[in-house]
Amino acid sequence: MTTAPAVLADGLTKRYGARTVVDDVSFRIEPGETFALLGPNGAGKSTTVEMLEGFRTPTSGAASVLGVDPRHADRAWRSRIGVVLQSTGQADALTVREILTHFARVFPSARDVDETIAAVGLAEHAKRRVGKLSGGQQRRVDVALGIIGRPEVLFLDEPTTGFDPQARRAFWQLIRDVAADGTTILLTTHYLDEAEQLADRAGIIAGGRLLAIDRTDRIGGADARTPIVRWSDASGHHEVRTHEPAAVVRQLRGEPADLEIVRPSLEDVYLSLIGDDADDQPEEAAA
C-alpha cells in the first residue's frame, strides 16, 4: 500500500543550545490509525507533538500532517486538526456549554455541542462554570474542545493525567468512538495500559530518541517477549531467557527457591528499553 500517511515525522530533531530534546525521531501514522508515543516525563513526547502541531520549529528534519508542513499551517488546515494540549488555559468564568458553543462556531463543520458534552460525560454539568469543575472534569472539557471540530487528525498530549481509573476507562471508550469515526489519533502517554488499550502501534521514546516502534503486541521485537525463567540456589540468582521454559525447569535439581516463569508484558519491554537508555546516556543531563 502506498497511501499518503496522515502524519509523517522524518528525522525530527529539536535542540535548545547544546541540549537535544528530540533526536532524529521518525515515524508515520496511516489514516484512521491510533498511534501512541510512550515514554517517561521529559522524554521529548510533547516537543515532538508540538512540532507536528506547528507550535515548534524543528532544528532539522521534516514533518507533514495531512500532507501539509505544520510550519505553514493555515486556517483550512487548522480546521481539520484537533489539539488537546498538556496544559491549557482556564476559561474559568464560562460554562461548559458556552466555551464549547464558541469553539463549535470557530470550526466549519463542528459536532453537535450537546452531543459532544454528553460524549465526555459532562451532560449534567453543561451549565456549570469550568472553574467550578474538578481537575478531571476540566480535562474532559479540554478533550471535548479537541474533538468538537470533527478533526481528521487528533493530537492528545497526556489526556488522562489526573483521571481516576473509572474515568480513564470511560475516556478510552470515547477515544475508540472518535477512532471509529475515521479520525487518526496521535496519543502521548506514560501509561502503558492506555497505549495497549487504544493504540494500534506505539513508539517508545526516551532521552529524545525513538527506541522502538511496532504494533503494541509486538513492540521491542520477538526476543523481548521471550519467556524468562528465574530461580535461586546455593550459587546465587539465575535468569534464563528461553522459548522452552518447561525444558529448563525440568533440568533443575531439587526445588529451587523463587522459581518463576515470566512472559514479559509491554510494561517489562518498556522498562527494559527505558533502563537501557538510561545506562547508555548517563552524561545526558550534563551535556
Next chain:
Amino acid sequence: MTAIAPLTVGAASARTGLRPGHTLRCAADRVRIELLQYFRRSDALVFTFLFPVLLFAIFASAFGSLPAMLELEGQQVTQAHYYLPAMLAAGVFLSGVQNLGIEIAVERNDGTLQRLAATPLPVLSYFLGKLGQLLVTSLAQAALLLAVAVGAFGIELPTDPERWFTLAWVFFGALVCFAVLGVAVAQIPRTVSSASAVVIPLALILQFVSGIYLAFPMLPEWLQTIANLFPLAWVGHGMRFALLPEIAHHLEVGEAWNLQGVAMALGIWAVIGTVVAALTFRWIKRG
C-alpha cells in the same frame, strides 16, 4: 465518568470548508465570549469598570467643600467638575492599557492563546473581540460616570454640539490608541502571576504624571513636558475641553486649548502601538 453517550459515527464525510465571512462571524462570537467573561470577573469589575466611578465619587465628596479651582466672568470650575474629564480619561485608559494588557498577558502565559491558535480562529477576530469588549464596557462606564456626576453631584454637562463632537472623537480615538497599546504592553510580562505586577505600576505612574489624580496645573513644568510625550495627558486635555466651562483654558499649559495636539498624540501613539503590537504579538509563549 458518568452517563457517557456515544458519538455519532460515520459523520466524517459531513466536513465542509471555511465559508466567507469567517473572520467577522468569529469576531462577533469573540465579543460575546469576552463580555461574558468580563462581567463575571469581579476583579475586572471593581478595578477597571467601577474604579473611575468610585474614585470620582471620593474626589468629588472629599474636595466638595474646597473653593472652586477657578472663578471668572461669573463662571466657575469646581474641584468635582475638574475631576470628571480626568476620570473619563482614566476609564478608557484602565480598560484599554491596563485591563487588556493584563488580560492578554495572562491568556498568553496560561495557554489560552495556544489553545485558540490550534483552531481556525483568525488573529484579527481575536483582536476585534477584545476591541468589542473595550467598546461596550467603556461606553457603559462613561455613561455611568456622567450619570453619577449629573445625578449625585449636580454637574452641568455641555449643551454645545461641538463639545459633544469633541468628546466623541477624543473618546473613540483614545479607545483605539489604548487598545493597541494594551496589546503591546501585554508582551512584557513573562508569567501569569507577574502580569498585574508589571502592568499596574506602569499604568499608575503614567496616570499620576498625566494629571489624572493630581490636577495638571499642580505638576512642575518639566513633568508636564514629559507627560505630554504620552497620550494620556492629551486625552485628559481633550476631555477637559469637552466637559469644562470655556474659562478652564486658563488652567491649561499656555492657557489655551490644543485639540490639534490631542489628535496628533493619539494618531502617533496609535501607529506606534499598532506597529509594536504587530511585530511582537505571538499566540504562543516562546520556550
